[in-house]
Amino acid sequence: MRVLFVTPECAPYTKTGGLGDVSGALPAALRAIGIDVKVMLPGYREVLQAVSSFTKRSSREVLGLPCRLLESPEFIVLDCPELFVRDGGPYQDASGADWEDNALRFAVLCKAAASLPADVVHCNDWPAGLAPMYGAKPSVLTVHNLAFQGNFDPAVVPRLGLPADAFSIERAEFYGKLSFLKAGLTSADAITTVSPTYAREIQTEAFGCGMDGILRARRGVLSGILNGIDTRVWDPAADTHIAAKYDAARLERKSINKQELQKRMGLVADPRVPLLGMVGRMTEQKGVDLVSAGLDELVALPAQLAILGTGQRDHELALAAAAARHPGRVAVRIGFNEELAHLVEAGADVFLMPSRFEPCGLNQMYSQRYGTPPVVRATGGLADTVSDGETGFLFSTDLLEAVRRAVAAYRDPARWREIQRAGMLRDFSWDAAARRYADLYARLATRAPAALRT
Numbered sequence: 093m094r095v096l097f098v099t100p101e102c103a104p105y106t107k108t109g110g111l112g113d114v115s116g117a118l119p120a121a122l123r124a125i126g127i128d129v130k131v132m133l134p135g136y137r138e139v140l141q142a143v144s145s146f147t148k149r150s151s152r153e154v155l156g157l158p159c160r161l162l163e164s165p166e167f168i169v170l171d172c173p174e175l176f177v178r179d180g181g182p183y184q185d186a187s188g189a190d191w192e193d194n195a196l197r198f199a200v201l202c203k204a205a206a207s208l209p210a211d212v213v214h215c216n217d218w219p220a221g222l223a224p225m226y227g228a229k230p231s232v233l234t235v236h237n238l239a240f241q242g243n244f245d246p247a248v249v250p251r252l253g254l255p256a257d258a259f260s261i262e263r264a265e266f267y268g269k270l271s272f273l274k275a276g277l278t279s280a281d282a283i284t285t286v287s288p289t290y291a292r293e294i295q296t297e298a299f300g301c302g303m304d305g306i307l308r309a310r311r312g313v314l315s316g317i318l319n320g321i322d323t324r325v326w327d328p329a330a331d332t333h334i335a336a337k338y339d340a341a342r343l344e345r346k347s348i349n350k351q352e353l354q355k356r357m358g359l360v361a362d363p364r365v366p367l368l369g370m371v372g373r374m375t376e377q378k379g380v381d382l383v384s385a386g387l388d389e390l391v392a393l394p395a396q397l398a399i400l401g402t403g404q405r406d407h408e409l410a411l412a413a414a415a416a417r418h419p420g421r422v423a424v425r426i427g428f429n430e431e432l433a434h435l436v437e438a439g440a441d442v443f444l445m446p447s448r449f450e451p452c453g454l455n456q457m458y459s460q461r462y463g464t465p466p467v468v469r470a471t472g473g474l475a476d477t478v479s480d481g482e483t484g485f486l487f488s489t490d491l492l493e494a495v496r497r498a499v500a501a502y503r504d505p506a507r508w509r510e511i512q513r514a515g516m517l518r519d520f521s522w523d524a525a526a527r528r529y530a531d532l533y534a535r536l537a538t539r540a541p542a543a544l545r546t
Contacts, residue, residue, distance in 0.1 A: 218242030291316030353439030369440025374403030460515030
Protein backbone atom coordinates (compact mmCIF):
# COMPACT_ATOMS: atom_id res chain seq x y z
CA MET A 93 0.00 0.00 0.00
CA ARG A 94 1.31 3.44 -0.98
CA VAL A 95 0.54 6.27 1.45
CA LEU A 96 1.37 9.91 0.80
CA PHE A 97 1.81 11.67 4.16
CA VAL A 98 1.32 15.40 3.50
CA THR A 99 2.57 17.75 6.21
CA PRO A 100 3.90 21.32 6.56
CA GLU A 101 6.67 20.26 8.98
CA CYS A 102 8.71 17.22 9.89
CA ALA A 103 11.32 16.77 12.62
CA PRO A 104 14.26 17.01 12.64
CA TYR A 105 14.26 19.11 9.46
CA THR A 106 11.61 21.68 10.37
CA LYS A 107 9.48 21.79 13.49
CA THR A 108 7.32 24.27 15.39
CA GLY A 109 5.56 21.82 17.71
CA GLY A 110 4.09 18.36 18.11
CA LEU A 111 3.09 18.04 14.45
CA GLY A 112 6.76 18.05 13.47
CA ASP A 113 7.48 15.24 15.92
CA VAL A 114 4.51 13.19 14.68
CA SER A 115 5.53 13.66 11.04
CA GLY A 116 9.00 12.39 11.84
CA ALA A 117 7.97 9.39 13.95
CA LEU A 118 4.65 8.01 12.65
CA PRO A 119 5.82 7.38 9.05
CA ALA A 120 8.87 5.54 10.41
CA ALA A 121 6.61 3.35 12.55
CA LEU A 122 4.37 2.66 9.55
CA ARG A 123 7.35 1.64 7.41
CA ALA A 124 8.39 -0.75 10.17
CA ILE A 125 5.12 -2.68 9.72
CA GLY A 126 5.33 -2.76 5.93
CA ILE A 127 3.46 0.36 4.77
CA ASP A 128 5.10 2.23 1.87
CA VAL A 129 4.97 5.82 3.17
CA LYS A 130 6.44 8.91 1.57
CA VAL A 131 6.38 12.15 3.52
CA MET A 132 5.58 15.15 1.33
CA LEU A 133 6.57 18.55 2.66
CA PRO A 134 7.54 22.00 1.33
CA GLY A 135 11.08 22.68 0.21
CA TYR A 136 12.09 25.09 2.94
CA ARG A 137 15.77 26.00 2.88
CA GLU A 138 16.60 23.72 5.83
CA VAL A 139 14.73 20.80 4.23
CA LEU A 140 16.58 21.16 0.93
CA GLN A 141 19.89 21.25 2.80
CA ALA A 142 19.08 18.20 4.93
CA VAL A 143 17.46 15.80 2.47
CA SER A 144 20.27 15.20 0.03
CA SER A 145 19.71 11.69 -1.33
CA PHE A 146 17.18 12.57 -4.02
CA THR A 147 16.72 9.70 -6.47
CA LYS A 148 14.17 11.31 -8.77
CA ARG A 149 13.47 14.85 -9.92
CA SER A 150 10.60 16.10 -12.03
CA SER A 151 9.31 19.51 -13.05
CA ARG A 152 5.73 20.66 -13.27
CA GLU A 153 3.57 23.73 -13.06
CA VAL A 154 1.28 23.93 -10.04
CA LEU A 155 -1.34 26.69 -9.93
CA GLY A 156 0.71 28.57 -12.50
CA LEU A 157 3.98 28.36 -10.58
CA PRO A 158 7.05 26.41 -11.74
CA CYS A 159 7.90 23.67 -9.23
CA ARG A 160 10.12 20.63 -8.92
CA LEU A 161 9.35 17.42 -7.09
CA LEU A 162 12.43 15.95 -5.44
CA GLU A 163 12.09 12.33 -4.31
CA SER A 164 14.18 10.29 -1.92
CA PRO A 165 13.33 6.84 -0.54
CA GLU A 166 11.31 8.43 2.28
CA PHE A 167 10.44 11.96 1.12
CA ILE A 168 8.87 13.98 -1.65
CA VAL A 169 9.95 17.61 -1.36
CA LEU A 170 8.04 20.33 -3.20
CA ASP A 171 10.77 22.65 -4.43
CA CYS A 172 9.29 26.07 -5.19
CA PRO A 173 11.80 28.69 -4.01
CA GLU A 174 9.42 31.57 -4.66
CA LEU A 175 7.10 30.21 -1.97
CA PHE A 176 9.26 28.37 0.51
CA VAL A 177 12.91 29.48 0.53
CA ARG A 178 12.62 32.38 2.95
CA ASP A 179 14.02 33.61 6.23
CA GLY A 180 11.61 32.73 9.01
CA GLY A 181 9.48 29.73 9.88
CA PRO A 182 7.02 27.54 8.00
CA TYR A 183 4.11 29.91 8.62
CA GLN A 184 5.58 33.22 9.74
CA ASP A 185 8.38 35.61 8.91
CA ALA A 186 11.28 36.38 11.24
CA SER A 187 9.19 39.01 13.08
CA GLY A 188 6.40 36.53 13.84
CA ALA A 189 3.89 37.82 11.28
CA ASP A 190 2.05 35.31 9.11
CA TRP A 191 3.27 35.13 5.52
CA GLU A 192 0.74 37.11 3.46
CA ASP A 193 0.62 34.41 0.77
CA ASN A 194 0.12 31.42 3.09
CA ALA A 195 -3.09 30.50 1.26
CA LEU A 196 -1.21 30.15 -2.05
CA ARG A 197 1.82 28.50 -0.47
CA PHE A 198 -0.12 25.64 1.06
CA ALA A 199 -2.66 25.40 -1.76
CA VAL A 200 0.29 24.63 -4.06
CA LEU A 201 1.40 21.91 -1.62
CA CYS A 202 -2.12 20.44 -1.58
CA LYS A 203 -2.61 20.64 -5.35
CA ALA A 204 0.72 18.94 -6.00
CA ALA A 205 -0.07 16.23 -3.45
CA ALA A 206 -3.44 15.54 -5.06
CA SER A 207 -1.74 14.92 -8.41
CA LEU A 208 0.63 12.21 -7.15
CA PRO A 209 -0.01 8.45 -7.26
CA ALA A 210 -1.05 6.98 -3.91
CA ASP A 211 -3.56 4.55 -2.50
CA VAL A 212 -4.30 6.88 0.41
CA VAL A 213 -3.42 10.53 1.04
CA HIS A 214 -2.90 11.31 4.74
CA CYS A 215 -3.32 15.06 5.28
CA ASN A 216 -2.12 16.78 8.45
CA ASP A 217 -3.74 19.93 9.85
CA TRP A 218 -5.01 22.91 7.91
CA PRO A 219 -1.98 23.37 5.59
CA ALA A 220 -2.89 20.03 3.95
CA GLY A 221 -6.66 20.57 4.22
CA LEU A 222 -7.31 21.39 0.56
CA ALA A 223 -5.75 18.15 -0.74
CA PRO A 224 -8.93 16.04 -0.27
CA MET A 225 -10.93 18.71 -2.12
CA TYR A 226 -8.45 18.83 -5.03
CA GLY A 227 -8.06 15.07 -5.43
CA ALA A 228 -10.16 11.98 -5.99
CA LYS A 229 -8.06 9.60 -3.90
CA PRO A 230 -9.14 8.13 -0.56
CA SER A 231 -7.98 10.54 2.11
CA VAL A 232 -7.68 10.95 5.87
CA LEU A 233 -7.32 14.30 7.62
CA THR A 234 -5.63 14.34 11.03
CA VAL A 235 -6.48 17.32 13.24
CA HIS A 236 -3.54 17.97 15.52
CA ASN A 237 -5.02 21.18 16.95
CA LEU A 238 -8.48 22.41 15.92
CA ALA A 239 -7.65 25.96 17.00
CA PHE A 240 -5.42 26.39 13.93
CA GLN A 241 -7.77 26.54 10.95
CA GLY A 242 -6.13 28.33 8.02
CA ASN A 243 -8.88 30.90 7.44
CA PHE A 244 -8.30 33.36 4.57
CA ASP A 245 -10.00 36.21 2.74
CA PRO A 246 -12.33 34.77 0.06
CA ALA A 247 -10.62 36.96 -2.52
CA VAL A 248 -7.99 34.21 -2.82
CA VAL A 249 -10.53 31.60 -3.97
CA PRO A 250 -10.23 32.21 -7.76
CA ARG A 251 -6.42 32.02 -7.56
CA LEU A 252 -6.46 28.57 -5.96
CA GLY A 253 -8.23 26.62 -8.71
CA LEU A 254 -10.80 25.08 -6.38
CA PRO A 255 -14.04 23.34 -7.43
CA ALA A 256 -16.87 25.72 -8.33
CA ASP A 257 -18.83 25.00 -5.15
CA ALA A 258 -15.83 25.11 -2.81
CA PHE A 259 -16.73 28.45 -1.24
CA SER A 260 -20.07 27.36 0.16
CA ILE A 261 -21.30 26.70 3.67
CA GLU A 262 -21.38 22.97 2.90
CA ARG A 263 -17.74 22.89 1.83
CA ALA A 264 -15.10 25.46 2.86
CA GLU A 265 -16.83 28.75 3.73
CA PHE A 266 -16.46 29.56 7.44
CA TYR A 267 -17.93 32.83 8.72
CA GLY A 268 -17.11 34.59 5.47
CA LYS A 269 -13.60 33.15 5.19
CA LEU A 270 -12.12 30.35 3.12
CA SER A 271 -11.15 27.70 5.68
CA PHE A 272 -8.54 25.14 4.68
CA LEU A 273 -9.41 23.09 7.75
CA LYS A 274 -13.15 23.06 7.01
CA ALA A 275 -12.37 22.03 3.43
CA GLY A 276 -10.58 18.99 4.78
CA LEU A 277 -13.23 18.19 7.38
CA THR A 278 -16.00 18.19 4.78
CA SER A 279 -14.05 16.44 2.01
CA ALA A 280 -11.85 13.79 3.64
CA ASP A 281 -13.04 10.19 3.76
CA ALA A 282 -11.89 9.83 7.37
CA ILE A 283 -11.02 12.30 10.13
CA THR A 284 -8.73 11.48 13.02
CA THR A 285 -7.50 13.42 16.01
CA VAL A 286 -4.55 12.66 18.22
CA SER A 287 -6.36 11.24 21.26
CA PRO A 288 -9.74 9.61 21.98
CA THR A 289 -10.75 12.24 24.57
CA TYR A 290 -9.95 15.11 22.19
CA ALA A 291 -12.09 13.44 19.50
CA ARG A 292 -15.03 13.65 21.90
CA GLU A 293 -14.19 17.15 23.17
CA ILE A 294 -14.08 18.79 19.72
CA GLN A 295 -17.68 17.75 19.09
CA THR A 296 -18.72 20.12 21.91
CA GLU A 297 -19.18 23.87 21.75
CA ALA A 298 -16.56 24.39 24.46
CA PHE A 299 -13.74 22.77 22.47
CA GLY A 300 -15.07 22.81 18.90
CA CYS A 301 -13.69 26.23 17.86
CA GLY A 302 -16.81 26.79 15.78
CA MET A 303 -16.36 23.47 13.94
CA ASP A 304 -18.28 21.29 16.43
CA GLY A 305 -21.39 21.10 14.26
CA ILE A 306 -19.40 19.84 11.27
CA LEU A 307 -17.63 17.29 13.45
CA ARG A 308 -20.88 16.03 14.98
CA ALA A 309 -22.30 15.66 11.48
CA ARG A 310 -19.26 13.60 10.47
CA ARG A 311 -18.85 11.68 13.72
CA GLY A 312 -19.31 8.43 11.82
CA VAL A 313 -15.88 8.88 10.17
CA LEU A 314 -14.20 10.60 13.16
CA SER A 315 -11.91 8.72 15.54
CA GLY A 316 -9.17 9.45 18.04
CA ILE A 317 -5.86 7.64 17.63
CA LEU A 318 -3.46 8.41 20.46
CA ASN A 319 -0.07 9.70 19.40
CA GLY A 320 3.07 7.92 20.49
CA ILE A 321 6.55 9.21 21.18
CA ASP A 322 9.90 8.40 19.62
CA THR A 323 11.22 6.00 22.25
CA ARG A 324 14.66 6.01 20.66
CA VAL A 325 15.09 9.76 21.08
CA TRP A 326 13.34 9.89 24.45
CA ASP A 327 15.02 7.12 26.43
CA PRO A 328 16.74 7.95 29.72
CA ALA A 329 18.84 4.80 29.44
CA ALA A 330 20.45 6.02 26.20
CA ASP A 331 19.92 9.82 26.16
CA THR A 332 23.14 11.62 25.21
CA HIS A 333 21.69 15.01 26.24
CA ILE A 334 21.53 14.25 29.97
CA ALA A 335 24.22 14.08 32.65
CA ALA A 336 23.62 10.48 33.74
CA LYS A 337 21.77 7.68 31.98
CA TYR A 338 19.31 5.65 34.07
CA ASP A 339 16.29 3.34 33.92
CA ALA A 340 13.59 2.00 36.24
CA ALA A 341 16.11 -0.29 37.92
CA ARG A 342 18.67 2.51 38.43
CA LEU A 343 16.50 5.44 39.50
CA GLU A 344 19.04 6.60 42.04
CA ARG A 345 21.11 7.94 39.10
CA LYS A 346 18.32 10.38 38.26
CA SER A 347 19.55 12.60 41.12
CA ILE A 348 22.72 13.34 39.14
CA ASN A 349 20.55 14.97 36.48
CA LYS A 350 18.77 17.01 39.13
CA GLN A 351 22.13 18.31 40.36
CA GLU A 352 23.16 19.20 36.81
CA LEU A 353 19.84 20.93 36.08
CA GLN A 354 20.10 22.99 39.26
CA LYS A 355 23.64 23.95 38.26
CA ARG A 356 22.73 24.80 34.66
CA MET A 357 19.71 26.88 35.68
CA GLY A 358 21.36 28.67 38.62
CA LEU A 359 19.16 27.05 41.26
CA VAL A 360 20.24 26.29 44.83
CA ALA A 361 21.86 22.85 44.90
CA ASP A 362 19.40 21.33 47.36
CA PRO A 363 18.66 17.62 46.80
CA ARG A 364 15.74 17.60 49.25
CA VAL A 365 13.49 20.29 47.79
CA PRO A 366 11.21 19.08 44.95
CA LEU A 367 12.15 20.57 41.60
CA LEU A 368 9.21 21.34 39.27
CA GLY A 369 10.00 21.47 35.55
CA MET A 370 8.07 22.95 32.65
CA VAL A 371 8.91 23.00 28.91
CA GLY A 372 6.69 24.43 26.20
CA ARG A 373 5.01 27.40 24.62
CA MET A 374 4.30 30.27 26.98
CA THR A 375 0.66 30.77 26.07
CA GLU A 376 -2.68 30.68 27.86
CA GLN A 377 -3.54 27.44 26.09
CA LYS A 378 -0.59 25.85 27.88
CA GLY A 379 -1.72 27.31 31.23
CA VAL A 380 1.50 29.22 31.80
CA ASP A 381 -0.51 32.08 33.34
CA LEU A 382 -1.71 29.66 36.05
CA VAL A 383 1.88 28.88 36.90
CA SER A 384 2.76 32.59 37.06
CA ALA A 385 -0.26 33.35 39.25
CA GLY A 386 0.54 30.56 41.71
CA LEU A 387 4.30 30.79 41.57
CA ASP A 388 4.82 32.42 44.97
CA GLU A 389 2.72 29.69 46.61
CA LEU A 390 4.62 26.98 44.74
CA VAL A 391 7.96 28.32 45.95
CA ALA A 392 6.60 28.43 49.52
CA LEU A 393 5.79 24.68 49.53
CA PRO A 394 8.89 24.73 49.36
CA ALA A 395 9.73 23.92 45.74
CA GLN A 396 12.02 25.04 42.96
CA LEU A 397 10.94 25.74 39.36
CA ALA A 398 12.91 25.32 36.14
CA ILE A 399 11.01 26.67 33.12
CA LEU A 400 12.08 26.55 29.47
CA GLY A 401 10.14 27.94 26.54
CA THR A 402 9.06 30.87 24.45
CA GLY A 403 5.76 32.46 23.57
CA GLN A 404 3.68 35.53 24.31
CA ARG A 405 5.79 38.42 25.50
CA ASP A 406 3.62 39.22 28.54
CA HIS A 407 3.96 35.66 29.83
CA GLU A 408 7.71 35.69 29.25
CA LEU A 409 8.00 38.93 31.22
CA ALA A 410 5.82 37.65 34.08
CA LEU A 411 7.96 34.55 34.50
CA ALA A 412 11.18 36.54 34.25
CA ALA A 413 9.90 38.84 37.01
CA ALA A 414 9.10 35.80 39.16
CA ALA A 415 12.63 34.49 38.68
CA ALA A 416 13.97 37.89 39.80
CA ARG A 417 11.81 37.72 42.94
CA HIS A 418 13.01 34.23 43.80
CA PRO A 419 16.70 33.94 42.86
CA GLY A 420 17.99 30.41 43.29
CA ARG A 421 14.43 29.09 43.56
CA VAL A 422 12.95 29.98 40.16
CA ALA A 423 14.85 29.86 36.87
CA VAL A 424 13.46 30.76 33.46
CA ARG A 425 15.13 30.32 30.08
CA ILE A 426 13.40 32.08 27.17
CA GLY A 427 13.92 30.26 23.89
CA PHE A 428 14.19 26.62 22.93
CA ASN A 429 17.11 24.30 23.54
CA GLU A 430 16.68 20.61 22.74
CA GLU A 431 19.49 19.49 25.06
CA LEU A 432 18.13 21.52 27.96
CA ALA A 433 14.61 20.21 27.29
CA HIS A 434 15.89 16.67 27.76
CA LEU A 435 17.72 17.67 30.93
CA VAL A 436 14.56 19.24 32.38
CA GLU A 437 12.68 15.98 31.77
CA ALA A 438 15.47 13.97 33.41
CA GLY A 439 16.40 16.39 36.20
CA ALA A 440 13.04 17.61 37.43
CA ASP A 441 11.17 15.69 40.11
CA VAL A 442 7.72 16.78 38.86
CA PHE A 443 6.67 18.06 35.42
CA LEU A 444 3.98 20.76 35.09
CA MET A 445 1.55 20.70 32.14
CA PRO A 446 -1.59 22.65 33.10
CA SER A 447 -2.91 23.12 29.54
CA ARG A 448 -6.44 24.44 29.20
CA PHE A 449 -6.83 22.03 26.29
CA GLU A 450 -4.35 19.58 24.86
CA PRO A 451 -5.20 17.50 21.77
CA CYS A 452 -2.59 14.90 22.74
CA GLY A 453 0.54 16.31 24.29
CA LEU A 454 3.93 14.66 24.23
CA ASN A 455 5.77 16.03 27.26
CA GLN A 456 3.54 14.19 29.72
CA MET A 457 4.58 10.95 28.01
CA TYR A 458 8.25 11.95 27.95
CA SER A 459 7.98 12.77 31.66
CA GLN A 460 6.53 9.42 32.65
CA ARG A 461 9.21 7.64 30.60
CA TYR A 462 11.85 9.67 32.48
CA GLY A 463 10.43 8.91 35.93
CA THR A 464 9.25 12.51 36.35
CA PRO A 465 5.56 12.24 37.32
CA PRO A 466 3.55 14.98 35.56
CA VAL A 467 0.86 17.23 36.98
CA VAL A 468 -1.66 17.74 34.17
CA ARG A 469 -5.16 18.98 33.54
CA ALA A 470 -7.73 16.25 32.92
CA THR A 471 -8.28 17.13 29.26
CA GLY A 472 -7.57 15.64 25.82
CA GLY A 473 -4.59 13.36 25.53
CA LEU A 474 -3.41 14.31 29.03
CA ALA A 475 -6.42 12.51 30.52
CA ASP A 476 -5.81 9.55 28.20
CA THR A 477 -2.16 9.05 29.17
CA VAL A 478 -1.81 9.93 32.87
CA SER A 479 -3.30 7.81 35.66
CA ASP A 480 -4.10 9.98 38.66
CA GLY A 481 -2.07 9.00 41.72
CA GLU A 482 -0.48 6.11 39.83
CA THR A 483 1.76 7.63 37.13
CA GLY A 484 1.06 11.32 37.71
CA PHE A 485 -1.53 13.76 39.04
CA LEU A 486 -4.66 15.09 37.33
CA PHE A 487 -6.67 18.21 38.13
CA SER A 488 -9.74 19.91 36.71
CA THR A 489 -9.51 23.44 38.10
CA ASP A 490 -7.00 23.62 40.97
CA LEU A 491 -3.39 23.32 39.82
CA LEU A 492 -1.96 24.12 43.26
CA GLU A 493 -3.95 21.35 44.94
CA ALA A 494 -2.58 18.83 42.44
CA VAL A 495 0.99 20.05 42.99
CA ARG A 496 0.51 19.74 46.73
CA ARG A 497 -0.60 16.13 46.26
CA ALA A 498 2.48 15.49 44.12
CA VAL A 499 4.79 17.06 46.72
CA ALA A 500 3.17 15.00 49.49
CA ALA A 501 3.84 11.83 47.47
CA TYR A 502 7.43 13.00 46.80
CA ARG A 503 8.01 13.16 50.56
CA ASP A 504 7.08 9.47 50.82
CA PRO A 505 10.10 7.84 49.09
CA ALA A 506 8.57 4.37 48.77
CA ARG A 507 5.37 5.67 47.18
CA TRP A 508 7.31 8.05 44.93
CA ARG A 509 9.46 5.22 43.57
CA GLU A 510 6.30 3.23 42.88
CA ILE A 511 4.77 6.14 40.91
CA GLN A 512 8.01 6.72 39.00
CA ARG A 513 8.42 3.07 38.01
CA ALA A 514 4.76 2.71 37.00
CA GLY A 515 5.16 5.60 34.55
CA MET A 516 8.49 4.38 33.20
CA LEU A 517 7.06 0.95 32.41
CA ARG A 518 4.19 2.27 30.27
CA ASP A 519 4.39 1.71 26.52
CA PHE A 520 4.12 5.03 24.71
CA SER A 521 5.75 3.83 21.48
CA TRP A 522 4.20 4.47 18.06
CA ASP A 523 3.49 0.76 17.49
CA ALA A 524 -0.18 0.82 18.51
CA ALA A 525 -0.94 4.02 16.58
CA ALA A 526 0.80 2.69 13.47
CA ARG A 527 -1.35 -0.43 13.51
CA ARG A 528 -4.52 1.64 13.92
CA TYR A 529 -3.56 3.84 10.96
CA ALA A 530 -2.63 0.82 8.83
CA ASP A 531 -6.10 -0.64 9.45
CA LEU A 532 -7.71 2.69 8.56
CA TYR A 533 -5.69 2.97 5.34
CA ALA A 534 -6.71 -0.56 4.36
CA ARG A 535 -10.40 0.25 4.82
CA LEU A 536 -10.13 3.52 2.88
CA ALA A 537 -8.20 1.99 -0.01
CA THR A 538 -10.95 -0.52 -0.73
CA ARG A 539 -13.84 1.92 -1.09
CA ALA A 540 -14.76 4.86 -3.30
CA PRO A 541 -13.80 8.37 -2.20
CA ALA A 542 -16.30 10.47 -0.26
CA ALA A 543 -19.37 11.57 -2.19
CA LEU A 544 -18.94 15.06 -0.73
CA ARG A 545 -15.96 15.64 -3.03
CA THR A 546 -16.31 16.68 -6.66
